[in-house]
Amino acid sequence: MGEYQFYALTTVILFFKMLANSVVQGVGRVNSKTFVTAEDAQFFAHVPPAPDEAPIVKRAALVWRNDLENIPIFLFLGLIYVTLGCWPEGAFIYFTIFIVARILHTIAYLNGMQPWRTIFFTFGMAMCVALAIQILLTVL
Template identity: 85%
Template sequence: MTEYQFYALTTVILFFKMFAISIVQGVGRLNSRTFVTAEDARFFAHAPPAPDEAPIVKRAALAWRNDLENIPIFLFLGLIYVTLGCWPGGVYIYFTIFVIARILHTIAYLNGMQPWRTIFFTVGMFVCVALSIQILSAVL
């Protein structure tokens, strides 16, 4: 598998990971029968809207927001890393570590597992820093 193919695979895996968080939110709403929007409350629960989301839905939303703060940065750095032809082995090592860290971060976030959530977040950030350093070294 080429570095670009591995980048594409990484991107798709991260998409499905984020899509899974959306499923957790939907299932959480259905299982708790808690809907904050009027049309969803009427349609799914035949009840007035709830004043607040169910706890699992809130956690999933926070995990999703954290992904939006981290995954796009990684994807941009990863694309630049591959395009510049930085260390080819790094594509397989760094990208794999990032994907695993983000998956474990989501699991830890959904289950309220500290310090693991912070550890997995930090591992992912270290990958982005390593990519950045190698990109800088390639262009300077």
């Protein structure tokens, strides 16, 4: 598998990771019968809207926010990395570590596991830094 194909696979895996987080939110709402919007409360549970989200839904929303702060940057860096033809083996190493780190970060975040959440975040961010450095070394 070439770097572009591995980049595509990485993108799809990260999509499914984020999709799974959406499922956690939906299941959390249904299981707790806690819906903040009136139409969802009526449609799914025939209850009045809740004043606040269930705790797991709040955690999953925080995971989403963190993903949206980190995954797009990684994907842009990764695309530039493979387009420039930086160290090919590095793509497999950096992308794999990033994927694993983000999945473990999500698990740790959803379960309130410190310091693991921070450790996995740091591994993922380190891969972005590594990609950026490799890109700079290639273009300068």
